[in-house]
Amino acid sequence: MTDTSTSSVPESTADATAAEPEATTAEETADGGTERPAADNKDLFRESEIAADYVEGLLDILDYDGDIDELTQGGRPVVEVVGARLQSLVGQRGATLEALQELTRLAVFRQTGTPSRLLLDVGGYRASRRKELAAVAKNAAEKVKQYGEAIKLDPMSAFERKCVHDVINALSGVESESEGVEPSRRIVVRPAS
Known part of the structure; x- marks a missing residue:
């Protein structure tokens, strides 16, 4: 049971942003980087x-x-975009949305000279995806608690991994870490040590 995958998350991800270190724990950010010093609300x-x-x-x-x-x-x-006919801006598993977010971050960087942690959402995709990933995380945690063995989830984008880490961190008896290299970076859920 050590290499069980969830059916909610497909095997491949085309929406990965940037390569990350080998074994990032739950502190990884939704954009795949590390926390940058807090900017004031005016700058944000x-x-x-x-x-x-x-x-x-x-x-x-x-x-x-x-x-x-x-x-x-x-x-x-x-930045949130709402309206009809926007699904093509999200793309399959959010791949187009991730690309648009990177282009938008580059536009911000070009004007400010500072890398941005901007989060772009279209049609509420990220909110609904968070709910799906919360269910995946809870299901994996229950299996880990039941069988006492680690479970490897399917590869996910940095945003998706952050969502899963947040849920796992809120649960007792389990812990999570990321392993692998983009685009095959995945989360391993295991009993807490």
Whole structure:
């Protein structure tokens, strides 16, 4: 039972962002990097405004209609796009969304000179994916508790791994760590030591 995969998460991921160190624990961030020093809300909101302008330009080029919300959440800039006909901006398993997020981060970097931890969401994809991943994490934790053996989950993007780590960290009796190299980086859930 040591190499059991969950059916909720497919085997391959095309939406990985950047390569990460070999054995990152639950401190990994949703963008695959490490925490950067906290910026003040004014700087974060400026990043979200720059990102929103960039995304608005992309929507105009693509002739898509969408409302754009710019905010800060959890110490990071966030841009949310809502509207009809936006699924193609998410892509299969969020691959297109991840690519758009990277392009938007580059646009922010170009204007600020500082790497951004911007989170881009389209059509509420990330919120619904978080719920799915919470169920995957809880299911894996229950199996680990029941059988007492580690479980390797399917490869996931940095955002997905962060969501799973957050759920596992909140549970007792289990722990998680990431292993492997992008795009095959995965989480291992094991009994707590």
